[in-house]
Amino acid sequence: MADELNVIGFDAIPTPPEGFRSGFVGIVGRPNVGKSTLMNALIGQKIAITSPVAQTTRNRLRGILSTPQAQIIFVDTPGIHKPQHELGKILVQNARVAIASVDLTLLVVDGSVTAGRGDEFIVELLRHNRANVVLGINKTDQQSEQAEALNQSYEVLAAEQGWPLFKFSALTGEGLEPLLQGLIERLEPGPYYYPPDLVTDQPERFIMGELIREQILLHTRQEVPHSVAISIDRVEEDKTITRILSTVHVERDSQKGILIGKQGSMMKTIGAAAREQIQKLIMGKVYLEVFVKVVPKWRQSRNQLNDFGYRIEE
Structure with a gap:
């Protein structure tokens, strides 16, 4: 059963072609900005649950995307928020651990609203961790006539930190290909970490x-x-x-x-x-x-x- 699913069951890992890139990309952001929807869209298969309820993701879930150019291991993290209980403390701490352990961080923000204190807090956290960051403005399909003003609030954050910026909709798929290529270009040459037909390392x-x-x-x-x-x-x-x-x-x-x-x-x-x-x-x-x-x-x-x-x- 598992082998059919490509969920677990490690087969032989091939030798990568010349110029192949690989690495771990942490997807971080406030709760409910669309991180899990984005990972599912990039992987091309549902492995992370999604919901209109904030703070859906609890575990650090890995999604694996293998292309002829690269293998990206996406790490979907719990939304960074002010914890209200012991579970919340663990979730936020695990998100911080993920930031420190990946090769590249994709900071996802909600492009349907302007940048707020929650985004600024995460920016400061990433800056102190000296993370290699790409800023992604999600939900461009939900932007109104004020799209330019909404984007500008995030463009200022990205410019201040010198971070590259991509705009996309995880729901419609618009803008995902440039985002994916931008992530691949910022990874170092490396091996296959997992068999190419695997989509997650979770049981x-x-x-x-x-x-x-x-x-x-x-x-x-x-x-x-x-x-x-x-x-x-x-x-x-x-x-x-x-x-x-x-x-x-x-x-x-x-x-x-x-x-x-x-x-x-x-x-x-x-x-x-x-x-x-x-x-x-x-x-x-x-x-x-x-x-x-x-x-x-x-x-x-x-x-x-x-x-x-x-x-x-x-």
Whole structure:
């Protein structure tokens, strides 16, 4: 199953041609600027969940793009924001670690609004880290008649730091090719780090859990979205179907009630939508069973965070 997906399963890594470039590119920015949508668009396949809810990305997810010219390992990071709980602190710290560990940083900003304090904070963070930075203005498809004024606020930031600037829409694809070429040109000559047909280094179970969480983000807009953690408890495969047992962990009984819904209607909707996405992932039939469990204040507990896979990366 995994080999068909090109998600895991390391085959022989080829010798790169002359002039081949490679490296790690960190995608950073404020929450909800379109970082995950951008990575999916560049990879050409959905590996990161997207949502209109801010702070969707939690884990440092790697997406791998191999072209005849280069191999880019994109590192999608949590949105940099002021943390409100222990989970938030871990996410922001992991984003900072990513900035320090990549070859090139792509700072993504929301081109539908002017530059704000959040953007300026990240610019200052990157400047102090002496990062090699490219500034990308996303959401150009959402710019109004004031596009020139919106872009200018970011152009000033880029000019002050001497950073190259690209304008694009991750949603429509406009401007992505120049961006990609600009990133490749700024990478050093290097080897294949992964087999060319691989699109992510994350295991299938992780992506299954993320696809379930995505549907919760899309269908519940109250207190639930940021209070859930997903565990994939069991995966059983046979020739005709893959059976998946998962648990959604929430912090309060009220959140459990919202997730389950009247006579289980909400969980049926979430489960059906998640099953459809997972079937696309594994290219096969799926039976998905989802339970909901209350774990009070799990976002404040380092032990619980570790159990759910959230820890400070090095």
